[in-house]
Amino acid sequence: MSSLFPALTGGRPDRPALRFGDRSLTYGELAAATGALAGRIGGAARVAVWATPTLETAVAVVAALEAGVAAVPLNPKSGEKELGHILSDSAPTLVLAAPGDELPPPLRDLARVDVVPQTTEGGAFLDTGGVSAESPALVVYTSGTTGPPKGAVIPRRAVASTLDALADAWQWTGEDVLVHGLPLFHVHGLVLGTLGPLRRGGSVRHLGRFSTEGVARELNAGATMLFGVPTMYHRIAQALPEDPELAKALAGARLLVSGSAALPVHDHERITAATGRRVIERYGMTETLMNTSVRADGEPRAGTVGVPLPGVELRLVEEDGTPITSYDGETVGEIQVRGTNLFTEYLNRPDATAAAFTPDGWFRTGDMAVRDPDGYVRIVGRKATDLIKSGGYKIGAGEIENALLEHPGVREAAVTGEPDADLGERIVAWIVPTDPQSPPQADELADHVAGRLAPHKRPRVVHYLDALPRNDMGKIMKRALHA
Template sequence: MTLLFPSLDVDHEAPAVQVGDVVLSRTELLEAAATVAGRVAGARTVAVHAEASMATVVSIVGCLLAGVPVVPVPPDSGPRERGHLLRDSRAELLLGSPGWEDLAIPAVPVDPTVRTALPSADNTATATSAGVGEPVGVTAGPPALILYTSGTTGAPKGVMVPAAAIAADLDALAEAWAWTPEDTLVHGLPLFHVHGLVLGVLGALRVGSRLVHTVRPTPTAYAAAGGSLYFGVPTVWSRVCDDPVSARALASARLLVSGSAPLPAPILHRLATLTGLPPIERYGMTETLITTSSRVDGERRAGWVGPPLKDIRTRLVDDETGAPLPSDGQSIGELQVQGPTLYGGYLGSPEVTADTFTADGWFRTGDAAVIAPDGHHRIVGRRSTDLIKSGGYRVGAGEVEAAILAHPQVREAAVVGLPDDDLGQRITAFVVAPDLIGGGRNTGSAAGDLTDFVARELSVHKRPREIHFVAELPRNPMGKVRKSALAPPVTR
């Protein structure tokens, strides 16, 4: 039918997509989407109120059928954020009924029960050749999706994701995970990110597997869904582990996938114990989609995100000199990527786009990583926050976090480098460990014990110089720790 939704040899009248209590067959979904496609045809860009609902799924699929770039807008976005998304994308209308009073464009309700016969011709925009002046390495073609990053500096940038990149990524993941129409995919992730939308909705539709979206990713909802393939983020899997009855109900599944943030080793091991399924971890960015993943038939290592997917190439370069680094399992460098899943650039920002590529067409991820001799990758973290230069050593924050989390009384941990006149940066840990400091125990003594514990597990120069015990770590909606919000308590 289209580049993203090919005609498949599946039962088109069987239940295909379920969101909450609403269920549609593949035919019903595509006919409802065809109604939307007719409404938006010819529009420059269309925004979608991306709540967890069947109307959202129908709206996004309808825009893709019409070849109109779609901008998913988080349902909890504030006036400033959504105003920027709508202005920057130049969206002409918003599909959905959010009740926002500050909208400067029409809001059009979408009813999944209103359907139109499918067109016989494919009117979806397909990939075209790259335009003059585009950076070497971008994926050619008009954007299917415009996904906004939560920029660390300035306003969020619109990442243009072509249909060709989405198709290539989903096909590579289907091969790595042995994902077939026989699967039932279950997740309750947001429908405005790569994980929940591209993989979790478009992936199921492209492969032909049934999708059950639980609206919220609760352990009981996951347990009741009866899936063979489950998607979650570390926060979801942590809560599943805290509900052993629900966790054990997932033992009948074929594959558990974790992404969007590193899965702490203790959670991975506990989940594997409860379900009998060591989860797969994968890595990617909005700009690259998913580029590495453990394979269903391969080794799954805690803290590692597998080898590159089909047709993806990766390399490490020295953070300061730009020289290539060996894949020796030890050298830390910037991870750079090439392949057909790369984005088409930042909307309206060709110069910023060009800066993300090397002269020979490699995308600069900005992530520090290690590559093992067998091709498995370990993501240390963002170069800006997770590669700590302390006393002449380069220390990956993720390695120190993993060591802290190995302590049986530690629940969560985040490590950053704070400015230090002597060391350049001092390794500082923020730790959630109420059992370790319970009973009125002196926090200084507990911090000393934890520092010694890390020093026994890692090189002494990697031990935290400072430990702050906190009630919780600040996280974004996808469960990633917001390290920019971490700061030592103010002393008077």
């Protein structure tokens, strides 16, 4: 298979490729650094990458891909038990890290290769002609909410097809300059945010650590795109009224993209009101990379994740697997997908791999959604935690959360179900009030939801919290609420 990054050997070696803080590489410098490193690691089956938000991580992963070697990105915040599981499961022969990085005990038995971004060696790229489209590019470990993390084996074919489909949907070119401050051990920050611009021949400016000041600075200095998660856009929405430079920066961006969780409608509206620009959302997961997106030339409709990307088939199914054929915006079903964007397997887990697919090859995402008449997909939650069966209705927690967030007294909201002798399940709201000294009353919130959605979707129980438990990506950990 040819290189995933044709610009590395293209005709614009002086074009900026990567910038992390005040450190940067042109395409020529990146080609030299990754070529030299690829020569050192070529022949390995898998290499671990200590995935700090640095230039070294980007160089390490690109070098592995150029060498035809599968990279296993490691979250530097992982505990020793989780790291030990990942290392024993994936069995990398090397760990790639920045010089001076202190690695925890589980990694100290591995041979270490320090990644040096600036090099004068000018290493020649290996011939990847023997590397097939189905060869593993990455092994990315899932969050492990129901047991030890599973390693999703992502082939080169999936990386290429997803990034090319997004280029079509977002009109993404080599002239784009992307800003983000996302971690580099998962699909959003690494594949979309780092490998995506490099495949196009464009530039990445990584903030190191997200800040609204950093976003304003980079967008006002010629960057064209911003990738973020809802927590980031929430902070942006809060800062906009007092920050004209931030409003100017967002107004001038070509594309604002949110992902990894649903962006509340009220944050969409606040950003649009202040900047005239709309944030678009996309939907994907580790095992599938990207499935859908609002298109750059489509309607940027808040609360939806758009339409299936080129090359992706998507269907909704009932609990018994029967496909839902009506696009009525109301009928809730599980999303199933198939296409060239899918992973190959869970490493060393044939049982879990088999269970993840239907007999006819559709991947069971576990996400619940409805489809509008024009095909737009609206996700209403996870099957395991966000589908509430109450009074004979199937209700998605996500739409109730959005309704609650429209109440001025609610700063954060999560919705779950709990057993109820009469209803089967009752709807429970977990609220972080805007003013902890004067929180909105439970009856007021129930009426608010009933008036916006339907009476059977109102919360029956309300809990008040100082903060919602979230993971590194800003996703609410609902199992922790009930715990």
